[in-house]
Amino acid sequence: MRLGKSMARGKGARLRQVIIAAALLGVLCVPAHAEARDISRDTLAPDDGWAAAEGGTTGGAAADDAHVFTVTDRAGLVRALGGGSDTPKIIKIAGTVDANADDDGHHLDCADYATDGYGLKKYLAAYDPRTWGSAKPSGEQEEARQASAAKQAERIVLPVGSNTTIVGLGPGAVLKGASLQIKNADNVIVRNLDLRDAYDCFPVWQPNTGGLGDWKTAYDNIWLTGATHVWIDHITASDKGHPDADEPTYFARNYLRHDGLLDITNGSDLVTVSWSRFADHDKAMLIGNSDSATGDRGKLRVTLHHNEFESVVQRAPRVRFGQVYVYDNRYEVPEGTEYRYSMGVSTESGVYAENNAFHTPGHVEAADLVKSWNGTALHQTGTLFNGYPVDLLAIYNAYNSGSERDLTADVGWTPTLHGKIDSAEAADREVARGAGAGRIP
Template sequence: MRKRHLALALGLSGLLCVPAQAEARDISRDTLAPNDGWAAADGGTTGGAAADDAHVYTVTDRAGLVRALDGGSGTPKIIKIAGTIDANTDDDGDHLDCADYATDGYSTKKYLTAYDPRTWGPAKPSGPQEEARQASAARQAARIVLPVGSNTTIVGLEGAVLKGASLQVKNADNVIVRNLDLRDAYDCFPVWQPNTGGLGDWKTAYDNLWLNGATHVWVDHVTASDKGHPDDREPTHFARNYLRHDGLLDITGGSDLVTVSWSRFAGHDKAILIGNGDTATGDRGRLRVTLHHNEFDSIVQRAPRVRFGQVHLYNNRYEVPDEGDYRYSLGVSTESGIYAENNAFHTPGHIEAADLVKSWNGTALHQTGTLFNGYPVDLLAIHNAYNSGSERDLTAEVGWTPTLHTKIDSAGTADREVARGAGAGRTP
């Protein structure tokens, strides 16, 4: 990437209106190429490319970013992020930690004492500590949840990082997010759910990027991770991991026409969820998503997990973690139609090809050209052979064939290109 001339922008704080021609190569004016995945359908995705100069901003702190986002308004806008922006900051720019959000007498110790399953039992938490947790969580949400409106492009300048934030594209259309390092959407106040999974579990609130009822969205050259607060350093409470992060990218609530390209998802439990409920039949005919040339590095599960959607998954690279509780990569769930082509998987010796696919109520998976540790495999045949009796057999008939795509390379070629080119800071 060419060097950006940011001396002025980085010497100021907040939000600056700058002329659109200030950069030698202004990727903020880029639009999605024709045929580049589902987001190219029905008129394509242009984000804020039509913004006038008065709505082109360079932002260097949370306050400036909030002003530029304008509460999720649909005015065409381009927002360029410079340097590192921490969403966990007050109006003066001072950092906030979990203790700063806690209110009404909340503390983790008191919460654990109040809802210990040995004394509280299987009931949903209620009473003073749960009310205090909710009030504390609301204080954090007011800081870190950042709504993104229609006709918006958010682009990171060289080395840009947005940490602690949950970017939320809710009921908005025509959005581009590019060249940005999204880190650590950390939930200070997880809620205990006694009946989840039989043993109970902790539920967290925030995704690094959440598309909810969003349409025409292009996510490109983004890096998403837990960097700063990895979950493997968190304690265990009630015999369950005290997770602080939800997804890296969730595409739910009937979102549609989405392309995710050349991005890197790293060091996380649940990476990408497409469709959030088996009973959400309103998602039928929606959740059309293309994932191509992405890297999934040390992801435990959901890379992706799909319900209902027609998902084209091609030329992606997987580095399966060699430690921890790896579960699966491709999740085939209710009425999903995953069309997987020429993807490459690298795994440690104890992970077999049969471990890569998991099915819950799914019926179909189309796959061709898969490489497993450098060798061609048929994931569908392996899944059916190794999981017979525990999961239903899958068919290759997913009911659709992708037509919107760029050149599809062999898995080996894509593997090398993605290793070199995926993630923030690597836009051509």
């Protein structure tokens, strides 16, 4: 039977719509090249940095099917983490998970956490240095601030136990407002995840910090404390949503809301951070938290490779005690942004820097890239500064001659665990294309 022309046109149009819809569905549902395979059981390559030493890092690769979770909200993520359980587990994050949410998934803001009569205006009035002086805050408003901060911490601090893999599904997996804390845990992998805005609703005023006083915040996007064998790969970490630059000034100091993007402290050891992007932040990465933490000697062994630090003011990284290999990283300082330094060389640190590329505006000089606090050594080679090779060690010593102790090139160790080392020029291009969440090949 022949179809009428109008019916044929109608069926043809519907067929085209089906074909187009199927094509669009394929575009939307077939993962980008970064997610074309299941990465959840990937383990760290046997030569990929310090986390490959002493048994390597496998995360939750041994998890049985009952401990593979796909989560879409805070409640599901908390259940999957199991309070920091050491049972092998794989946690896949789909979409955006907001840590500032109640058990029913409703968003919580700072007013929801405030308790016991806390109010910012009252806090500022109580501890104004002109009337309070330089003593540490105490009394009613400080107690109310602490109680309010505890309510927020109960929501946003997420403990990660041993033998855990956390991965983002697809190019749009976001964990917002959370502080992932890998505490006294071993064998953890975090990959392909956009971690943003670990926002502290209740910073504390510290009158004696830095001579002028300062605001101290509580949360890092990821905090390693006493953690071992940790691989962090293809993450993006930033303040996106609430940049500190937009915050007001109180007591002549910026009212900071964020601490570090990734801090590695308190005896953490055997860590590899690769192909990740750290952006739009003040203090990006602290390795070793105190000059007096002598128990960190022989620990804090960290490899940083093929990472991008963009619009980062300082600590990229700052190192105490650790043997830290910093190679094939890209540093971008946009025009008009604040900048202090990139590599901080502190007490008993051994930083081995190789083939890193820096892009800065005209007011930032090569001598600004390194800063030392009681540091003695920095090994560097293959550095590119705005496209030109430079010797950071020679420049640092020449610039600081007579004012600070010269740094030597002998850091006391030589890296052996690493993959292919690219030239700074090649790494610069590859990192710009491939670093960050959603870009796993």
